[in-house]
Structure formats: structure tokens, C-alpha cells
Amino acid sequence: MKSLKASGHPFSISTLQLEHLHAHRSDQFTDRMADAGLHPLKPTRIEIFQINVGKMCNQTCKHCHVDAGPDRKEIMTRETLQRCLDILATHDIPTIDITGGAPEMNPHFRWFVEEAARLGKHIIDRCNLTILLANPKYYDLPQFLAKHRVEVVSSLPHYTAVRTDRQRGDGVFEKSIQAMRMLNEAGYGQEGTGLELNLVYNPTGAILPGPQQELEADFKRHLLSEHGVYFNKLYVITNMPISRFLDFLVVSGNYETYMQKLIDAFNPSAAMGVMCRNTLSIGWDGTLYDCDFNQMLDIKIQDAPVHIDHFDLDALTNRSIVVDQHCYGCTAGLGSSCGGQVV
Amino acid sequence: METYYNPADLAKFGKIGDFDKALADKFFSYYNEVFKEGALTAREKSLIALAVSHTVQCPYCIDAYTTDTLEKGCTEEQLMEAVHVAAAIRGGASLVHGVQMMNHTKKVMM
Numbered sequence: 001m002k003s004l005k006a007s008g009h010p011f012s013i014s015t016l017q018l019e020h021l022h023a024h025r026s027d028q029f030t031d032r033m034a035d036a037g038l039h040p041l042k043p044t045r046i047e048i049f050q051i052n053v054g055k056m057c058n059q060t061c062k063h064c065h066v067d068a069g070p071d072r073k074e075i076m077t078r079e080t081l082q083r084c085l086d087i088l089a090t091h092d093i094p095t096i097d098i099t100g101g102a103p104e105m106n107p108h109f110r111w112f113v114e115e116a117a118r119l120g121k122h123i124i125d126r127c128n129l130t131i132l133l134a135n136p137k138y139y140d141l142p143q144f145l146a147k148h149r150v151e152v153v154s155s156l157p158h159y160t161a162v163r164t165d166r167q168r169g170d171g172v173f174e175k176s177i178q179a180m181r182m183l184n185e186a187g188y189g190q191e192g193t194g195l196e197l198n199l200v201y202n203p204t205g206a207i208l209p210g211p212q213q214e215l216e217a218d219f220k221r222h223l224l225s226e227h228g229v230y231f232n233k234l235y236v237i238t239n240m241p242i243s244r245f246l247d248f249l250v251v252s253g254n255y256e257t258y259m260q261k262l263i264d265a266f267n268p269s270a271a272m273g274v275m276c277r278n279t280l281s282i283g284w285d286g287t288l289y290d291c292d293f294n295q296m297l298d299i300k301i302q303d304a305p306v307h308i309d310h311f312d313l314d315a316l317t318n319r320s321i322v323v324d325q326h327c328y329g330c331t332a333g334l335g336s337s338c339g340g341q342v343v
Numbered sequence: 344m345e346t347y348y349n350p351a352d353l354a355k356f357g358k359i360g361d362f363d364k365a366l367a368d369k370f371f372s373y374y375n376e377v378f379k380e381g382a383l384t385a386r387e388k389s390l391i392a393l394a395v396s397h398t399v400q401c402p403y404c405i406d407a408y409t410t411d412t413l414e415k416g417c418t419e420e421q422l423m424e425a426v427h428v429a430a431a432i433r434g435g436a437s438l439v440h441g442v443q444m445m446n447h448t449k450k451v452m453m
Contacts, residue, residue: 160418203414210416214386218416260354 001060001169003069004244011247012067014298020250021241021325027263029327036268040320041277046313048279050097050338051076051084052292053106055284058134061155061168063202063245065296068101076284078108080308084282085115087311097279097338099126099292104138117148124151126338129179130172142186151196152188153235153338154180159222163204180229189230198233200340206254208261208333212236212341235340238262240293240329262328270335273342276321282308290321292338299324353403386415393422394429 004012011017033039055072057064088096096116103109103125116123125145132138145152154176158164161173168176180197183189188197199219203209216234223229239245241259249255281289286308289295299322300306304315335342360367378388389412396404412422 163418205413207410207414210386210414215416 001062001069003060003071004067004247006069006071009247011243014296017242017246017297018324020246025259025325029323029325029331032263032266032328032331033271033323036271038268038271039323041271041274041323042320043317044277046093046278046280046316048095048097048275049084049088049093049282050099050279050292051081051282052099052101052284052295053081053103053109053112054101056105057101057128058105058131059102059128059169059172061244062248063167063239065240065243065245065293066101067243067296072101074284075106076108076286078111080284080286081108081112083286083308083311085112085119087308088116088121089119091313093121095122095124097124097126099338102128102131102134104131104141110144113144113148113150117150122151123148124153126153126155129154129156129176132179132182133175139182142182142188145183146186146188146195149194151198152183153198153200155200155202156180156219157202157204159219159226167204177223177227177229180223180227180231184229189232196233197231198235199231200235200237202237202239206239206249206252206258208265209236209238209336209341211334233340235338236334236336237338237340238329238332238336240326242293242326243296259325259328262332265332266328267331267333267335267343269343270333271331273335273337274327274330275337275339275342276330279338280316288316293326293329294322294324297324297326348402350402350406353406356403386412386417389415390417390421390425394425397426397429398433 011020030039033041052066054075055066055068056070056075057066057068057072058070060069087093098109098112100106104127106112113123113125127141127145132141155168156164156176157167164173164176165171180189183197186195187193188195201209201215201219209215212234215236219234220230223231241249241255241262246255249258276290276294279291281292281295283289283295287295288301288304288306288308288311289299290301294300301316301319302322303319305312330336333343357367357371360371378385378392381388383391389408392404393408393412396408409422412425
């Protein structure tokens with residue numbers, strides 16, 4: 001499967017996605033936020049530096065909001081990564097969240113993790129699991145990540161092979177289980193080691209996710225009894241109506257129903273806790289965004305310099321966060337963030 | 344094409360209150376209370392609703408509770424098992440009357 005970009009799909013152009021999201025819709029997200037007393041939306045404090053180190057990935061998942069895949073060549077340079085480290089060394093930003101693509105495919109990944117660990121930051125690697133088996137050079141990643149106390153957050157859309165493979169590709173479930181075994185053997189997910197392996201569930205279709213606690217119990221029971229693997233927490237997230245998932249919604253005739261479902265489920269409490277309030281998203285070329293979704297829609301931050309080279313924490317802390325119609329995805333029901341449900 | 348059932352009508356269910364608000368309010372209040380977590384979990388209630396939807400053959404209910412059970416974390420296998428429960432009871436309800444047929448046959452025949 002090719003990325004939308006490589007196949008010349010209209011939704012590889014962010015403005016066309018936004019046009020689609022704006023069409024035929026009177027329920028403006030900004031109005032709902034204003035009703036909830038949350039417009040303009042302001043940051044609480046920048047606690048998480050979420051760095052997208054590149055769009056290259058060994059998988060091409062059907063729902064991917066990044067439109068990542070083997071044919072994507074955008075990769076963060078060592079200079080930009082160094083710039084991030086310089087800022088992190090001089091600012092009280094406790095968490096570094098490394099995402100992609102498959103972040104481990106960035107040739108500077110290990111160097112960056114070593115340097116970040118030296119700063120004493122909490123490091124998160126958003127690992128797709130199968131990368132651990134993609135090439136012998138990745139086989140020792142579990143030990144490397146464990147050595148640097150990196151939290152591993154991995155997508156596993158379901159505890160059944162059929163659902164996972166439908167979204168992430170044939171054979172992905174079996175490889176993901178093997179990768180979980182490798183991580184478990186390195187101490188991940190085991191009580192007392194402090195090495196966190198957290199999974200991410202997102203629905204395999206045009207539905208909202210159920211309650212995190214129940215799904216976590218299901219995942220733990222099935223993965224342990226059927227495959228002998230374990231993990232710490234399940235982060236439940238909602239599929240955003242952008243990129244490949246937007247294409248799926250349109251092609252399958254679910255777009256209107258799904259958007260209406262998100263709008264009807266708007267929850268002011270979830271809106272209070274959206275991740276863009278404590279997270280700054282950095283693109284592969286050093287551009288700054290309010291979140292990884294805005295990044296993929298090329299909606300840059302406002303009220304502050306838009307590039308890491310001109311980082312200004314005061315201006316960023318006082319900026320207004322840019323919101324649009326896709327933000328209904330983070331505020332529906334129990335809410336959605338990179339750390340799971342927020343309510 | 345005009346049909347008796349329109350999927351878009353499901354979203355208009357609440358509008359039955361336009362003609363009689365008091366009864367609609369009572370119905371929806373009761374309905375919402377029924378589906379809350381109780382002695383049965385919300386997921387179990389949703390699976391029962393899916394099975395009953397097939398028994399009463401309500402297309403709106405089937406759409407609604409297919410989505411609802413999936414959203415509550417049920418698998419396709421669980422959904423189909425619920426439908427089989429409905430089918431078994433429906434089939435069984437016909438078949439058990441076979442006893443009545445047999446009783447009557449024995450009564451009227453030599």
C-alpha cells in the first residue's frame with residue numbers, strides 16, 4: 001500500500017482535507033469551545049516536547065494520520081535534533097515524546113535518546129512494535145530502550161489478529177506479539193522494573209472507543225491467556241477525521257455519521273484536558289505546531305515564532321492554540337490524547 | 344428512492360417528543376435508566392439489546408446496537424453469538440409448539 005502522498009491522493013494536500021472538514025457543516029468547533037468558556041484555548045504549561053522525527057515507517061496503516069510509510073523520506077536532521085536538545089537542556093520541560101513514522105528509523109535515534117537521557121528527561125518512544133523485527137540492526141532495541149529507561153508506547157488496535165491486521169497490514173499482529181515478547185524479556189511491562197510498556201487502542205472503524213478501563217482489562221486478559229505477553233496501561237484514543245482515516249470515512253460512506261457522532265459527543269470536560277494545552281509538537285523540519293494532528297494538516301502555531309530555531313517559551317506559553325473542525329475528535333465522549341482518554 | 348425505512352430517521356428518534364413531549368420524556372428517561380451500568384454491565388445490556396433488535400427485526404435498533412456493542416469493545420464473534428441467541432429462541436419458540444401439535448395429533452388420531 002502506498003502513502004496518500006505517493007499515490008497523488010487529493011487528501012495528501014492538507015488544504016483539501018480542511019476544505020472537506022469545513023464543507024456542509026454549521027457546527028463550528030470554535031463556537032462549542034466558546035460556549036464551554038474555552039475559546040481562545042490557552043496552554044496550561046508546556047510539559048511535553050513531542051518530536052516527530054520523520055514520516056518514514058516500515059508499515060502503512062490504513063488509519064495513519066501521518067500518512068507515514070516506507071515511501072516517505074522526510075526525516076529530522078541531527079542539527080534539528082541538537083537544537084531540540086539545546087532547548088530541553090535549558091528549559092523545565094520534563095517529557096520528551098518521540099514519534100514518527102517509526103522513530104527508530106531516524107538514523108540519529110539512538111544518539112538522540114542517549115543525549116536526552118543524559119538530561120534526565122522522561123523519554124517516550126512511540127514504537128510500532130514490528131520495527132523491532134524489521135531488520136537485525138533493530139533486534140537489540142529493547143535492551144537499548146531499557147538501558148535508558150525509555151517508556152515504550154505501542155499501537156495495538158486489538159487483541160485479535162483479524163482486527164489488528166485489518167488496520168495495520170497482514171501479519172502485523174503476530175509480529176507485534178513477538179515484539180512484545182522481546183520487550184517483556186527486556187523487563188518491559190513487568191512489575192517492579194519501572195519499565196513501562198503501554199499500548200494504544202484505537203477503533204478499527206467509524207466508531208468511538210469504549211471506556212479505557214474495560215478495554216484494558218479485555219486486552220490484559222486476552223493477551224496474557226492467549227499469547228503470554230503483558231503490558232502496563234492501555235491508552236484509548238479516538239480516530240481523528242484526517243488523512244487516511246478521513247479517506248476511509250469518505251470512501252466507506254461513514255463521513256457524515258462519524259462527524260455528527262463526534263459533534264454530538266462534544267464534552268466540555270474532555271475539552272478542558274486536551275493534550276495541546278501541555279504539549280508542543282515539533283515537525284521533522286523544526287516547525288512548531290499545537291499537536292501532531294495540526295502538524296499533519298500544516299496548521300502552524302500562532303502568536304509565537306513558528307520554528308525551533310527561534311524558540312520562545314514565554315510567547316509559546318501565552319499563545320492561543322489553533323483549533324479547527326478535526327478537534328472534535330479530541331473532545332468527544334471521554335476525550336482523546338496521546339496519553340489516552342482524558343476524563 | 345422512497346422506502347419505508349430511512350437510516351437518517353434514527354437520528355430523529357428524539358423528535359417523537361414534538362407530538363407528545365410528556366410521554367416522550369418519560370420514555371427516554373426510562374430508556375436511559377435501563378441501559379445504565381447495574382447488576383448487568385452496560386456491555387451485557389447492549390448485547391441483549393442487539394439480540395432483541397434482531398428478534399423484533401428493527402433495522403434502526405440493529406444499526407444502533409451494532410455500533411454500540413462495537414464501541415463497548417465487543418468483537419464480531421460476540422455480536423454474531425448474540426444474534427444466534429435471538430435466532431435460537433425464535434426457532435425454539437416455533438419448534439416447542441411442536442409439542443402442542445403432537446398433543447393434538449394424539450388426541451384426534453386413533
